[in-house]
Amino acid sequence: MAKTALVTGTTGQDGSFLSELLLSKGYEVCGLVRRLSSPNITNIQHVMKDLRLLDGDMTDQTSMITALKESRPDEIYNLAAQSFVATSFRQPVLTADVNGLGAVRLLEAAKEVVPDARIYQASTSELFGLVRETPQNENTPFHPRSPYGVSKLFAYWACVNYREAYEMHVSNGILYNHESSRRGLEFLTRKVTDGVARIAKGKATHIELGNLDPKRDWGYAPEYVDAMWRMLQQPKPDDYVIGTGESHTVREFVELAFREAGIEKWDKYVRTDPKHFRPAEVQTLCADPSKARNVLGWRAKTRLPELVKIMVKADLERVGG
Ligand code: NDP
């Protein structure tokens, strides 16, 4: 019999790629979507007819219980979040509510309605924040540096606790930054590839950025949702670091993106604006994904130059069109 999955955050970057992957594997895919005045369906428009969308919000416990009763999922992927670090400094309470308490609401609802369901929690490399070692693995101590990181730390430990206290099958994917042409325009990579495309097409004169020194381990999102699925196919729940194992500065990303559009002198087009600096920064992140490679048979294929190429090409086509 076909399995059923409930995906929260279906309309986001990862939720849309994961929904596609699960549909291709024959799952019935239910997506939890919140009510907005203008529906945000750009990322899932092409698969809408195959999805079962259920009304719900991570801040509303009842809607989650109802969604679980209606879908009775074998697997639950909790991807919904206020996912932008910069916004979390301006909206810390909302971020804690959606990302932290939201995860507990979902765990609690699952404990009551579908205690045997396997659960994936979208944890993050932001947990490592002020890193204690490089690269980071599953045993590296956490030190989050933003309300976003703090909210995700609460959710991470809630998942470990439900696993230990109730023997539920709950796994944390500690994912490093992963990007695509579906990434929100406010994130660094997309802001840059969109800006580069506008400049190349004569529709903008410059991009305003913040700190160019931080280093990130950037991978390609469609590959990362496969890691989520693999975690839930394991007989035992566990936590896994997922990343490429390579780290690059923001500056390197910017330079590669301009070069990809045929512009060599990138610094002529980049201005620095203090408003894009964060009150506390995560300076460097680099994954040690050995456990995922050994246990899940997962490894990142797309490296930074190829990722930049994919994203710049897509934005040049979109802006040009
Ligand atoms: P997006 O920001 O693209 O998607 C977030 C999703 O959450 C959207 O579907 C959004 O819905 C939904 N959402 C937000 N608030 C609520 C709410 N109150 N109730 C219900 N749904 C809500 O994030 P990504 O796809 O990039 O990331 C997926 C998950 O992985 C997130 O939890 C993120 O924090 C985490 N993560 C992401 C990484 C990355 O590099 N992308 C790295 C590590 C972790 P709507 O469309 O209505 O806004």
Ligand code: GDP
């Ligand atoms: P994050 O790693 O989850 O915070 O993902 P982002 O894509 O938002 O940011 C990646 C890095 O780029 C962070 O260190 C930011 O401080 C840095 N950065 C520099 N300028 C900008 C900018 O204009 N926008 C964003 N979003 N990030 C920037």
